[in-house]
Amino acid sequence: MSTELKVPTMAELFAAGQQPEVLFWVGCAGSFDDRAKKITKAFVKILNKAQVSFAVLGTEESCTGDPAKRSGNEFLFQMQAVTNIEVLNAYGIKKVVTTCPHCFNTLKNEYPGLGGSYDVVHHTQFLKQLLDEGRITMEGGTFKGKRITFHDPCYLGRANGVYEAPRDLIRKLDAELVEMKSCKSRGLCCGAGGAQMFKEPEKGDKDVNIERTEQALETQPEIIAAGCPFCNTMMTDGVKNKEKETTIAVMDIAELIATAEEL
Amino acid sequence: MQYVPNVLFGLILILGLGFFTRNVIRLKRNIFLGKDVDVSDNKPLRWKNMAKIALGQTKMVVRPIAGILHIVVYVGFVIINIEVLEIIIDGLLGTHRIFSGLGTVYNVLIASFEILAFLVVVAVVLFWIRRNVIRLKRFIKPEMEGWPKKDGNLILYIELVLMFLFLTMNAADFQLQQIGADHYAQAGSFPISQFIAVLFQGLPEATIIGIERTAWWMHIVGILFFLNYLYYSKHLHILLAFPNTYYGKLTPKGQLPNLESVTNEVKLMMDPSADPFAAPAEDAPVPEKFGASDVTDLSRVQLLNAYTCTECGRCTDECPANQTGKMLSPRKIMMDTRDRLVEVGNNIDLNNGIFQDDGKQLLDDYITREELWACTSCNACVEACPVSIDPLSIIMDMRQYLVMEQSAAPTDLNNMMGNIENNGAPWPFNQMDRLNWSKES
Numbered sequence: 269m270s271t272e273l274k275v276p277t278m279a280e281l282f283a284a285g286q287q288p289e290v291l292f293w294v295g296c297a298g299s300f301d302d303r304a305k306k307i308t309k310a311f312v313k314i315l316n317k318a319q320v321s322f323a324v325l326g327t328e329e330s331c332t333g334d335p336a337k338r339s340g341n342e343f344l345f346q347m348q349a350v351t352n353i354e355v356l357n358a359y360g361i362k363k364v365v366t367t368c369p370h371c372f373n374t375l376k377n378e379y380p381g382l383g384g385s386y387d388v389v390h391h392t393q394f395l396k397q398l399l400d401e402g403r404i405t406m407e408g409g410t411f412k413g414k415r416i417t418f419h420d421p422c423y424l425g426r427a428n429g430v431y432e433a434p435r436d437l438i439r440k441l442d443a444e445l446v447e448m449k450s451c452k453s454r455g456l457c458c459g460a461g462g463a464q465m466f467k468e469p470e471k472g473d474k475d476v477n478i479e480r481t482e483q484a485l486e487t488q489p490e491i492i493a494a495g496c497p498f499c500n501t502m503m504t505d506g507v508k509n510k511e512k513e514t515t516i517a518v519m520d521i522a523e524l525i526a527t528a529e530e531l
Numbered sequence: 532m533q534y535v536p537n538v539l540f541g542l543i544l545i546l547g548l549g550f551f552t553r554n555v556i557r558l559k560r561n562i563f564l565g566k567d568v569d570v571s572d573n574k575p576l577r578w579k580n581m582a583k584i585a586l587g588q589t590k591m592v593v594r595p596i597a598g599i600l601h602i603v604v605y606v607g608f609v610i611i612n613i614e615v616l617e618i619i620i621d622g623l624l625g626t627h628r629i630f631s632g633l634g635t636v637y638n639v640l641i642a643s644f645e646i647l648a649f650l651v652v653v654a655v656v657l658f659w660i661r662r663n664v665i666r667l668k669r670f671i672k673p674e675m676e677g678w679p680k681k682d683g684n685l686i687l688y689i690e691l692v693l694m695f696l697f698l699t700m701n702a703a704d705f706q707l708q709q710i711g712a713d714h715y716a717q718a719g720s721f722p723i724s725q726f727i728a729v730l731f732q733g734l735p736e737a738t739i740i741g742i743e744r745t746a747w748w749m750h751i752v753g754i755l756f757f758l759n760y761l762y763y764s765k766h767l768h769i770l771l772a773f774p775n776t777y778y779g780k781l782t783p784k785g786q787l788p789n790l791e792s793v794t795n796e797v798k799l800m801m802d803p804s805a806d807p808f809a810a811p812a813e814d815a816p817v818p819e820k821f822g823a824s825d826v827t828d829l830s831r832v833q834l835l836n837a838y839t840c841t842e843c844g845r846c847t848d849e850c851p852a853n854q855t856g857k858m859l860s861p862r863k864i865m866m867d868t869r870d871r872l873v874e875v876g877n878n879i880d881l882n883n884g885i886f887q888d889d890g891k892q893l894l895d896d897y898i899t900r901e902e903l904w905a906c907t908s909c910n911a912c913v914e915a916c917p918v919s920i921d922p923l924s925i926i927m928d929m930r931q932y933l934v935m936e937q938s939a940a941p942t943d944l945n946n947m948m949g950n951i952e953n954n955g956a957p958w959p960f961n962q963m964d965r966l967n968w969s970k971e972s
Contacts, residue, residue: 427785
């Protein structure tokens with residue numbers, strides 16, 4: 269676990285006259301949120317292990333503008349987008365992978381119209397591809413037979429139709445994939461989307477993450493798997509609220525694989 | 532004198548269809564109060580969506596019970612309309628069952644209409660029970676109180692009465708055929724109404740003719756009434772589901788459109804050669820309003836969406852905010868948009884074609900800010916809609932108005948946006964610290 273992470277930046281590679289295979293867009297949560305940073309590191313460990321040539325923007329990365337756009341601030345969104353696109357285009361980026369479905373959706377769908385067209389994939393799609401190409405191998409070991417339920421992030425699933433890549437990875441771990449009553453295209457939101465992450469919820473009977481956590485708990489899982497740093501936070505809070513944090517772990521798909529591979 | 536019924540029928544038909552045409556023109560006028568959007572792209576996919584979603588009912592069966600019952604009523608409605616064609620020709624020409632020359636085909640047709648009519652009655656009764664006895668949650672939400680509830684039940688009653696009249700008409704006809712009455716030649720096969728016909732046994736021929744004629748007239752007048760009821764009802768979906776699925780969103784659900792007017796501004800700001808002190812050109816148009824505060828700020832597709840909504844409530848049922856007791860209900864967003872649009876349309880009609888400011892708007896007078904801010908933009912409502920309505924787009928446009936025209940975002944969100952502006956992240960962390968994670972163990 270103590271091996272140092274190799275995290276090259278675009279600036280370094282550019283200076284050395286190299287172009288990476290893929291840009292890893294870390295995102296704000298992945299860069300700053302303590303819980304999400306673990307997901308970032310787990311993903312980097314897999315990339316290192318698979319010897320994927322990648323780079324991050326580091327201090328040249330800035331918020332994609334997703335929460336601003338969904339709050340209604342189109343101006344701030346486009347300022348962010350245009351600035352990011354200038355950086356990405358200057359480096360001649362072709363392919364982007366991100367561990368955040370919100371960054372994924374914005375980069376993939378909303379940047380092309382502003383002059384930024386890239387091949388954007390979510391990290392679960394990327395990992396699935398590595399697996400298919402034989403660049404990573406996965407042994408069930410650690411998770412063999414464990415009950416894992418997958419919470420579909422809205423911006424990965426409904427918003428972009430990616431349902432199977434994360435599930436294929438879980439199955440590959442020899443785990444028992446159990447579905448919640450609302451899943452895939454009818455998956456229930458964790459409550460963080462549309463900039464809700466950054467504000468108090470409106471008055472109601474219950475918080476959305478509690479409702480979703482209850483659905484997850486109905487499947488009696490040992491692990492709740494997620495593919496989004498915000499969903500991860502919401503589900504982790506939900507599990508704590510139900511005082512189940514000692515028996516049920518909330519883990520990103522990247523963390524599951526990194527753990528299984530003892531990275 | 533013998534042509535009196537024909538003339539009367541013609542007049543009723545002209546009146547019914549004329550009034551309907553007037554309503555369609557009004558409807559179109561109201562929808563065209565919205566902003567023009569380019570939806571001329573990708574016609575093959577649009578036709579495919581219409582065929583699949585509206586004609587093929589693919590999204591209805593996501594909920595199997597309601598879906599199958601709905602298909603029964605839908606197929607019944609469409610097929611039985613072949614019979615209406617015969618009724619109209621008979622009415623105008625004074626003939627009786629003019630298609631009966633088709634022989635066996637005719638018998639099969641009439642028999643299938645009867646079976647469908649019976650199945651429609653069963654489905655309608657079950658629908659009524661779901662609304663009024665079982666009281667499914669989505670039918671008793673606050674926005675369904677009053678007219679929407681009455682409207683929903685009225686539609687079921689009208690359908691029930693129409694089917695009853697249709698079967699009574701056939702039953703009387705069948706009985707008249709049995710006793711060999713003039714003009715009632717043997718035609719058709721009556722697997723359902725033969726059981727009703729038993730009730731007419733032994734009645735004088737004139738009475739049975741009276742029943743047959745009464746049911747025949749009431750049935751066609753009822754259909755014309757129903758056609759004109761649509762405009763005042765949520766039931767418009769039987770027509771508008773088709774254009775609405777055609778014009779439905781084709782891009783990924785997560786993709787929100789980028790505002791072009793903003794893009795121009797941003798490009799100008801990023802252009803080093805732009806003169807920051809340049810005065811706007813003399814003929815420069817008045818800057819566009821950002822977002823939507825009233826129905827006229829919305830697009831024509833969004834307004835078509837509002838008229839198409841039949842208040843089934845699947846959107847609201849799937850909405851995470853609504854499920855956890857928040858005020859937001861995507862169905863109410865659509866109903867409010869439609870109700871305000873109707874109000875604006877009526878205002879225009881009353882004021883010789885020019886809208887007089889009524890001091891009201893969609894925002895605040897219909898849709899509250901609390902509803903708008905409760906949305907997680909999760910697209911569950913969009914996914915749930917069986918006819919491709921997009922409530923989320925209206926919510927997002929109204930948020931845009933609140934933030935860009937009124938700077939009226941909740942404080943927390945203002946802080947978040949301030950952080951993005953200042954340090955490129957929604958939290959107050961320095962952009963220069965973005966890579967620190969790679970050095971932390």
